[in-house]
Amino acid sequence: MIRIPQDLTQRLRQAVENAQKAGALPTFEIPPLKVTGTRRPEHGDYATPAAMQLAKLARARPDQIAGILIEYFPQTEYIGSLERAGGFINFRLADSWLQQQVERILEEGPSFARMDDFAGKRAQVECVSANPTGPITVGRVRGGVMGDTLARLLRAMGYDVELEYYFNNAGRQMRLLAESLRARYRERLGLPFEFPEDGYQGDYLYDIADQLIAEHGAELADEEDLTPFKEYAEAKIFEMIRAALRRINIEFDNFFNENWLYENGAVDRVVEGLRERGLVYEKDGAVWFKTTALGMDQDKVLIKSTGEPTYRTPDIAYHINKLERGFDLAVNILGADHIEEYPDVLAGLRALGYDDSRVKVLIHQFVTLKEGGETRRMSTRKGEFVTLDELVDEVGADAVRYFMLARSPESHMVFDLDLARKQSNENPVYYIQNAHVRCVSIARVAEERGVSMEGGDVSLLTDPRELALIRKLIELPEVIDLCVRELAPHKIAFWAHEELARVFHPTYEEIRALHSEVPEELARARLKLYAAARVVLARTLDLMGMSAPERM
């Protein structure tokens, strides 16, 4: 499937070269040129300000250059017209080509907008990566939705993608969790208990304690070893997390335990590797990474004076592991609170001779919950959170996915719970899904009335509204490309709502297919159009991990 802006950009460049060869333009190095969609129909479908960009280099007036570029532009079937508008060049798609795309979408079906740019390449997306100390917070959910959607978009571009969850089940936090569970266990058994200071206060530990009692009775009541509590809590909490994520269609391919990096010596090798390169020194009993030698503000600690590594040492080892597993692209989705850590990781990778350009980091800002006009702080420790399960119960899985996705990562997102509750009837989610429902519905009614789209002649689709809908349908490959190129999965959510569904509904409302005044020939052609729209809507919803309902 052709991506028009990319193709036009190439042709534009060709036009400049052609004009230069012919002597119509002076010779100069051609800067990157830009072709964009337009905001107004009178500006055509695509436009370029290239002539203005080139005015200085070519030492000529923009409108003259525009004329020259048009003259030397390599024509192609999809371009209906190209015209000069001051310094702009406006492109308009050919009606006949657009009509033909309806057939094409129907032929491609569910594999429409499946591209092979990165066929044979492997990508990994790491997200969520919360330690198993409690239900995941809404911030992690945001990262998970972004990651899973990005994974789907990468697959559409041909990547073989793995979704990975990185976790740490050792250390102080897990010990605290185990102590908290032991306290709840004893509490439920009616025994004296000591709840640890800074322990995990959430109700979920009561549930887990109850399950523990159901399985083991009181046999662990005097257990000194924390291990059984830790293992039990970890297993149950992971179960909770996975089940909750599954409800919003997020299924991880791999869970990676940080501990393995210690067991196989990868963490030690990071320190040794850096030491061999003279980037390590000891001070105050700690081992330091001389990041100032790599252009950073201050040196960082690799191993604390207690002998335990800091988080950044295994993090470097983990990223090396990703690269050694052969991923061509490894995207890490992180909350803003981790913003300081990845420069260290990348510096470590570079210092050890790895190609850090394969590692990309996508940072998202926090999610604030608002309820009753008040913002709520999330804290796993204090047990103050709205769980993903609760969120799904309140607004539905599709709405959770959509809302978490439909904001640019750097925006500080406010999730208004009151609004979300109310919103079940006036939600953008339904606007998109209803478009799909309408396509299914018309096909059903057509069948009931014995009208088939077979043999429909798409060249009858000449109404501007019909053509406008086709224009939107064929944008999907461009949108996917854009999302992947910019690592901006939220853009497909905007497009689905504000472009695709927004153009669909008025068209559907006004362009009737099964009406007594519509000749059957035209009806068949329109049924094809709506069948194609269904294909694109279903594909778009699938890319966002949302359902494509057949009835509302």
Next chain:
RNA sequence: GCGCCAGUAGCUCAAUGGAUAGAGCGUUGGUCUACGAAACCAAAGGUUACAGGUUCGAAUCCUGUCUGGCGCACCA
């Protein structure tokens, strides 16, 4: 104090340095005896936080100021 991110319509948010800054929600007023009205049409609503600067052109880039979020550990 330092760093990162943000500040756009009443609210939640868009907008690749390009043409007249757009949606949704909310508000107001209209549309179904035709494929599901969870829809459609229309109206009102803006000094893009503020002040300078760069540019043919700035919400976008630069400088400064203000406000908010997050960091600034031998926590992860």
